[in-house]
Amino acid sequence: MARWEPGARERLQAAALELFAARGFEQTTAAEIAESVGLTERTFFRHFSDKREVLFHGQQQFLQAFVDGVETAPSDASPLEVIASALQAAASFFPDERRPFSRTRQSVIDQNPALQERELHKLAGLVTTVAGALRARGIGEPAATLAAESGATVFGIAFAQWIREGERRSLSEISSDVLRELLYLAGAATRPASLS
Amino acid sequence: MARWEPGARERLQAAALELFAARGFEQTTAAEIAESVGLTERTFFRHFSDKREVLFHGQQQFLQAFVDGVETAPSDASPLEVIASALQAAASFFPDERRPFSRTRQSVIDQNPALQERELHKLAGLVTTVAGALRARGIGEPAATLAAESGATVFGIAFAQWIREGERRSLSEISSDVLRELLYLAGAATRPASLS
Numbered sequence: 265m266a267r268w269e270p271g272a273r274e275r276l277q278a279a280a281l282e283l284f285a286a287r288g289f290e291q292t293t294a295a296e297i298a299e300s301v302g303l304t305e306r307t308f309f310r311h312f313s314d315k316r317e318v319l320f321h322g323q324q325q326f327l328q329a330f331v332d333g334v335e336t337a338p339s340d341a342s343p344l345e346v347i348a349s350a351l352q353a354a355a356s357f358f359p360d361e362r363r364p365f366s367r368t369r370q371s372v373i374d375q376n377p378a379l380q381e382r383e384l385h386k387l388a389g390l391v392t393t394v395a396g397a398l399r400a401r402g403i404g405e406p407a408a409t410l411a412a413e414s415g416a417t418v419f420g421i422a423f424a425q426w427i428r429e430g431e432r433r434s435l436s437e438i439s440s441d442v443l444r445e446l447l448y449l450a451g452a453a454t455r456p457a458s459l460s
Numbered sequence: 461m462a463r464w465e466p467g468a469r470e471r472l473q474a475a476a477l478e479l480f481a482a483r484g485f486e487q488t489t490a491a492e493i494a495e496s497v498g499l500t501e502r503t504f505f506r507h508f509s510d511k512r513e514v515l516f517h518g519q520q521q522f523l524q525a526f527v528d529g530v531e532t533a534p535s536d537a538s539p540l541e542v543i544a545s546a547l548q549a550a551a552s553f554f555p556d557e558r559r560p561f562s563r564t565r566q567s568v569i570d571q572n573p574a575l576q577e578r579e580l581h582k583l584a585g586l587v588t589t590v591a592g593a594l595r596a597r598g599i600g601e602p603a604a605t606l607a608a609e610s611g612a613t614v615f616g617i618a619f620a621q622w623i624r625e626g627e628r629r630s631l632s633e634i635s636s637d638v639l640r641e642l643l644y645l646a647g648a649a650t651r652p653a654s655l656s
Binding site: 407450 | 538539540577580581584602603605606607609610613614616617621638641642643645646647
């Protein structure tokens, strides 16, 4: 019978990330990850369907946090106010304690084209889901998709800044700053006659 | 010696698209494409490195059109005015005669996850290249990446609308409308105190 290993999941995840970063994702096997923390390959596969899942398993909760932020925004909020609410909800998914993990995870992904594709796919899924949640609030197209894409863009830029070495601001603060920059860019661009 | 086939490239491309749409991308071989227009597999491979390239070979010129639009914008243009210029240059790459081809191409891509990933990757490459061209104009970060991402978003939404059945407006007109919607969304969202 399978023995319950307290904290096995977290230990496997930390060990996997360390090995991926040191040796490369492709060069690391599930058995090696398990062995490095004194567990069996079988235990690994009880927690993760494959080694990629170590990097992507929080995905559904992250998506849900983003969507919760859309759904809990005040009913009279404008599309980009709804996005601001979603960005704050998504940021709460990444407290500062998680920054070193997120930083290492990103460096592993940046080194592997297949993982990059998966990450892009995840962001595309985020846009589709959030646009649907905006339409459910009565926001039409193309406003819903534009707002959802803008939210994903702001999140992506803010996240990349958050994991930069030396950055001290929280993801929530950076997201607000980047969203404000987008509003400023768009605001500055409405003035010239050439765009109107 | 290889015989020169006038218009072989265009005939192969049209035949490939028709077969991909009718049978599916995976189920169609290069030999079948060539055969359907009375050419050899060898002739196919003189024009395309593989069957995927039939769908993606204009990519570099499209990217260049977008970047040309960035580079030829007036020197005092705001980041989103530069993007407006780039969108117009990119739209000129898709004259209305090309609409049926683009529509069928998209339906083939929509049915194949691997092709979708490639398309996402192409859009990600567009953002990186355009952000670089914006920085070369002296636009800082995160403004350059925000503007580039917004340009890619507007392009993507406008393109999807352009190939919709029954749509009559040109890609250039639709791009302008979608960009204006983005400016409107952002403009409307700068007012409420909750975002400032």
